[in-house]
Amino acid sequence: MARSCTSNQPSLSGCSYTSNNLTFTSSNAVTGSTTLTWSNSIMPGSFNPTGKFQVFTYFGSWLVESSTGLLTLTMNQTAQFTAKTFSMSSVINSENSSMTVQLTLPSGSPSGTLAIDIPLPVVINSGLACTVNTAPVVCGVSGRKISLPINPASTLVNSIVISTFGNPPTLQPTSDTLNVSLSDALGKASLFSQVAVIQNTQASPLNSATLTTGVGFYG
Amino acid sequence: MPTLLNITTFSGYTNLTSGNTFTLGNFSGNTISGNNKITITMFSSTNPPNIKPTDALTITIQRNGRDVQFGSVTYQATAGTLAATLASVSKSTNSLTASQLIVTIGSPLATGSYLSMIYPYSARTLTGSASVTQCTINSIIVSTAAYNLTNGVLFFNGIFTSQSMNSGSISLNFSEFTNPPTTEPVSFTVSSYSVDGYMVDSGTLSYTATPATIGTISISSTSYTVLSVASLTV
Numbered sequence: 001m002a003r004s005c006t007s008n009q010p011s012l013s014g015c016s017y018t019s020n021n022l023t024f025t026s027s028n029a030v031t032g033s034t035t036l037t038w039s040n041s042i043m044p045g046s047f048n049p050t051g052k053f054q055v056f057t058y059f060g061s062w063l064v065e066s067s068t069g070l071l072t073l074t075m076n077q078t079a080q081f082t083a084k085t086f087s088m089s090s091v092i093n094s095e096n097s098s099m100t101v102q103l104t105l106p107s108g109s110p111s112g113t114l115a116i117d118i119p120l121p122v123v124i125n126s127g128l129a130c131t132v133n134t135a136p137v138v139c140g141v142s143g144r145k146i147s148l149p150i151n152p153a154s155t156l157v158n159s160i161v162i163s164t165f166g167n168p169p170t171l172q173p174t175s176d177t178l179n180v181s182l183s184d185a186l187g188k189a190s191l192f193s194q195v196a197v198i199q200n201t202q203a204s205p206l207n208s209a210t211l212t213t214g215v216g217f218y219g
Numbered sequence: 220m221p222t223l224l225n226i227t228t229f230s231g232y233t234n235l236t237s238g239n240t241f242t243l244g245n246f247s248g249n250t251i252s253g254n255n256k257i258t259i260t261m262f263s264s265t266n267p268p269n270i271k272p273t274d275a276l277t278i279t280i281q282r283n284g285r286d287v288q289f290g291s292v293t294y295q296a297t298a299g300t301l302a303a304t305l306a307s308v309s310k311s312t313n314s315l316t317a318s319q320l321i322v323t324i325g326s327p328l329a330t331g332s333y334l335s336m337i338y339p340y341s342a343r344t345l346t347g348s349a350s351v352t353q354c355t356i357n358s359i360i361v362s363t364a365a366y367n368l369t370n371g372v373l374f375f376n377g378i379f380t381s382q383s384m385n386s387g388s389i390s391l392n393f394s395e396f397t398n399p400p401t402t403e404p405v406s407f408t409v410s411s412y413s414v415d416g417y418m419v420d421s422g423t424l425s426y427t428a429t430p431a432t433i434g435t436i437s438i439s440s441t442s443y444t445v446l447s448v449a450s451l452t453v
Contacts, residue, residue, distance in 0.1 A: 039450040043442060053438050055453055056430070062401035064312050066430040071437070073451075077444035106446045 008035040046110035046184035049074045081105045081182070101160045101180065110184040114150040114160070117179040131161045150182065266296040268326065269417035299325040301420035303409040307396060311431040317352070318396035322409055324420055327385040331414030334375040334389065338407050349395035354378055357387040364391065398428040 005015030011026040015038060024036055044050055055067040081103060101116065118124055130139035130148045139148035139162065146162060243259070251257065267273060275291040302325075307318035322334060354364030356378065363377040375391060399405045405428075410421040442449035 035452060037450055037452040041440075041449055041451050043440065043445060043447045043449055045446045047445070053453065055433055055436055057433065059401045060403075062403040063430045064401050065433045067433045067436050069436075071453075073438060073440055073443075075443050075445045077442070077447075079445045079447065108446050 003038055003040045005036070005038045007037065008033070012036065042108060044073070044075055045106070045108040046112070047075050047186050047188045048110070048184060079106065081109070099162045101162070103160065103180070105182070109182065111149075111151045112182050112184040113147050113187075115145050115147045115179075115181045115183060116160075116162070117181075118144045118146060120144070128162065133159055134161075267294075268329070269413040269419045270296055270298050271413070271415065271417040298410070298418045299420040301325045301409065301411060301422040303407070303422050303424040305407060305424055305426045307398065310398060310427070310429045312398055312402060312428045313400050313431060314398050314428075315395050316398060318393050320391040320393070320409070322389045322391075322411070324384065324386065324389070324411060325422075326411070326419050327383065328379055328411055328419060329383045329414060330379050330381065332379045332383070332419065333412050333414075334378065334391075334409065335412065336373040336375070336407050336409050337371070338373070339405055349393055351375070351391055352394050353390070353392040355390045356382070356384050358390075366393075399426070400428075402428055402430055 003015070003017060005013065005022070005024060007013055007024060009026065009030050011028040012024045012030060012034065015022055015024045015036075017023065017038075022036075022038055049072040051072065053067075053071040053073070055071070056063060057065040103114075124141055124144065124146065128139055128141055128146065130137050130146070132148065132150055137148050137150075139146055141147075148160070148162075150160075272293045272295040275293055277291045278289070279286050280288040302323040304321045305318060306321075307316045309316040320336070349366075351364045351366055354361045354375075361378055361380075361382075363380045364375060365377045366373050366375045368374075378389060404425050406423050406425055408421065408423050411419040413419055436453060438451060438453045440449045440451050
């Protein structure tokens, strides 16, 4: 990714860089307050404060000055990620339904806790079980929020299966959207999305007849 | 004529010592043909007190009381060594600080001797307003010490105005010593001189400043959204 470097000092307008080291070089003496700006830096994926930025000045290869103190960046705005598909058994009042959530998280997303707010009138049954990319994980329920640990660093696409649910009792769409958020180690929502309305498209069987319809979710 | 060599022992042929002259004689019966080397070794001789070349050592070969060959040579000692250290209250680059130079001499210094310190161009060292705040010789305060800067060399004079020293240390405290501008080690050459300007001892010390602290510094981003692509400014 191309990077531009600028400075209030005309002689410091260019830079070279490695993965974590940026070097501004001047052939002229630099005095006074100096501002260095560089573009195309990817911000952290969490609200955790960054490690310390360090600034050094050199004359030739010899160190002249160094920065001290805490020079860190702390993110305070959430980003959004994509929950690509949701599927759920859509039969009214069906028990032991399962929900699949497929997430695409940005590179650099933190490990943390994924929370899914289940809208009314979906019933969260006892004995909830969750898997992440087919691996069972321990998930908890608090009110209508289901939470489970997730490690996006290991895989960017997370297929999360949560069971068991009880489907809404009518064909009426759920009134609330389904919220999925990822909280980092600090417990703050660093990523957020609201993606779907759950609606039964299939009435529960009244007799021996079987009705089949497609899955109906509104994105 | 000054005493050039202190001859304390001699062995060999018949010799006579008179003043600064000694004579080897009684070669009767022995012939030394031409192009042969005659080596005369004088043990336990004391070198000159500084690097000033001696007056000529004159060698005369006589036969039957008459000079037949004549030659002369001078002798120059090399400087002895001294040890020196430099310590500062602050070692930050470019900072103005009080400092202390301690010189441990290797050879006696007579009254009128002085010290010098040569520093590289990159080190500004002592400013015009600096002064020698205290000088001691073996912990005894000398109140007359001062310095002057001549052609890039610091000369410390007034130390031996009325005294000499055979051994021990000289301590010089300075005000407003300017540390080197970078952390590159700087070599200072410290030398002692006789009253007539000939080097007695010399030594080097290495002094390394530590990086100064950048004053006020901050960092900001054009975005504080996680995982966003932003520009940073310090």
